Amino acid sequence: MVDHAEGGGQALTDILSPEQEAAALVESGRLLFARDITFLRGAVALDGLPDAGKPEIAFAGRSNVGKSSLINALCGRSTVARTSNTPGRTQELNFFDVNGRLVMVDMPGYGFASAPKDKVDAWTRLVKGYLKGRPTLRRCFLLVDSRHGLKDSDRDMMKLLDQAAVIYQVVLTKIDKLKASEVEAVRARTVDEISRHVAAHPVLILTSSEKGLGLADLRCEIVQLAEAEKAS
Template identity: 55%
Template structure:
């Protein structure tokens, strides 16, 4: 008897694994404002990084089907510590303070930057950094600084384009190709760029599946 399963079945199974993982309870575990406050964890961690107001909290809420798990705000700089969320005892989702512009003092921004950079460089259980980039604006200098640091530290990162519903498809395609060409020259970059919209639900299933695969690999 031959196996009739094919690519469509494999993809459906892949997406279903992601759906099942993100159907599990997701709870806030800890907020760390200093390195000493980072929680101990044997779980795989995936960190959400990006410029202030790029949509990190909105994406976490969309992935977990919760409106208020991660706080969202139109005020850049709302996330003021590293926030850890336990997803079903399988994966830690880590919401990082935004880099770049924020409506707070330069001293506080410098403190956040040091904290985040030390976390990204030194967290052994960190499996991947999701670097969120607004599809309307593309990569900025602050994004490339983070990418440079992750390349040097050999920490895997993946570009997630956010708010793709607010740009036309041809612009998004052109931006994606441009970023792909840049990523090809970067040693720690994951080659696949995911397109998402928290508001429209675009790419959410695929990203859930991608993160579930990382959790399973570590398990």
């Protein structure tokens, strides 16, 4: 946070209790997504990317991981990202301006074996080129279905992100579909695996779009990236 107390110039976080500081961060995250969210463009090729400017965050995940549902729940509205029961519907990089402070990118789903090979190859080239060449990309949120845990296609994406030196953070989706003991088991397995990846952010986020679980945690991570950019 970069606000200052009146008069003395003392950082606000220096005079707040840890509980107050946490509550202020949650509120900052809520406000970030409660305001204007504007679709900028969809890119099907690298030459269609918007000019790099504001800091960017990207959402990646297997087809049908619940990415569009999570983005919509994060933004508190149902029409930001298109949802579908058909895997592989998102076939381009979709860019959204979030309150004029950062850009959110909805990436094509991966791991859908029934998609035509030429289409999969095109998506793969687009995603690889974007990840390796986007200087404003601050973090990729890698969504993983908690019912299945990390799959080989997720591991391939993690390897690509490691190689591209893009910081990424794993987000488990659909945890409301599991029993508490199952949630803890998949959490422990996932934390153990991501600890062995050089570009992986160590904090795992557990979410449910349907129940609203973990959304505040995810917003807090994102607003801190926006605040860090503003302070730099």
